[in-house]
Amino acid sequence: MKSTESLSFSNFKASKFSLRPHYLVVGQPIDHSLSPLMHNLSLRYHSIDAEYIAVELPPNSITDFVAWINNDNFLGCNITIPWKREFVQFPDQLSEEVLAVGAMNTLSKTDDGYTSKGDNTDIYGFKVPLLEYDNSLERGRAIIFGTGGASLAVQYALMEMDFEEIILVSRSPYSANPLNNSVFTEVVDYHQWQSFAEEAELFVNTTPLGMGARKDLSPVDAVDSDLLAGKICYDLIYNPITTEFLSLAESAGAKTIGGLDMLIHQGSRSFEIWTGHTFPIEKVRNVLLNYFSA
Structure with missing residues (x-):
């Protein structure tokens, strides 16, 4: 599977990726997302045993996905169009920014592993x-x-x-x-x-x-x-x-x-929330620029 490919939620659940630690980006459409390219590079950079997958999430899969948040292998996700407002109702905790804006793009598990928190790293x-x-x-x-x-x-x-x-x-x-x-x-x-x-x-x-x-x-x-x-x-x-x-x-x-630096820095903040590690920003930027010039 290439870094820029995506899976439907049903195909993701049936895939080998669901059986190991993973982070996701969910939305509809999702094929355009470059987040897997950024985050898989960063996970490898820090030798973190996990995968970041782009998942197409239609309306009829949302309930099933919310249940998936409790899966032990699920470590966190990014949320993109059109679900940034819809997902505000699901986490156990919401950041000050999410409460103010009414939209979130990052879901993480808290230290106890059982509760979830919503953040807005777009800001x-x-x-x-x-x-x-x-x-x-x-x-x-x-x-x-x-x-x-x-x-x-x-x-x-x-x-x-x-x-x-x-x-x-x-x-x-x-x-x-x-x-x-x-x-x-x-x-x-x-x-x-x-x-x-x-x-x-x-x-x-x-x-x-x-x-x-x-x-x-x-x-x-x-x-x-x-x-x-x-x-x-x-x-x-x-x-x-x-x-x-x-x-x-x-x-x-x-x-x-341009929006590329915003993409990188919102991803950087999400990555830090999930892993506690810093994003290798210059390496990420170079990979993205190479992607666009290919």
Whole structure:
């Protein structure tokens, strides 16, 4: 089995991997996940006898999977789209971040081996690459495209970083539910954000625009790309490395941050929670870059 292949949950249970210690990433779809590539390298680096497997989890398998959490060989898992909110109801304990955001991406077993805990390492993963610009950030206004679970994690991270104002851009602004926090937040549609752009210093794409079948799309139209000049533009998408949004931003003279570093750092925090070991970040980054250049 290759590092980037996945199994259905039923096939996983019938496989040899279920009989030995394992970590999982579950979602639907899951074929795109590069988490097995990162975590299996890290497990081998620390000589940990376990495997990390990508598992396709449809709605009708969730109850069965929750029971699997009690399996002695199950050591932890990552949760991705579309189950980050759904899984909040399952762990015995939830971190402060999960309680605030209402979404989790990491499930671990506590020291007693019988209880479970939910964490959100997306928040940490988002913040680390942005801190490279720490000295130049005024922490005034940020514009976030999208209002889903990933957007909530970004909102929480920006609140922790003391941003003063967040503008959320939504296709359905009247039904959007911003994170309840002390930061002034306004929700606008895709025809309104342009009037807030001049005083914004950070633009973040949390939508799927730019990946998969939507790889040629961007939350910012080409006609508006000049509004990104001199700003920091951050895309959570990591495949492709340079999305249409980032390409427009670079052409306009913006500083850009891709999703690959966020992927690495959220994975780093998950790995530390599970194993107590540090992630070999540079080795992981090199393997991922080689994967994309192959």
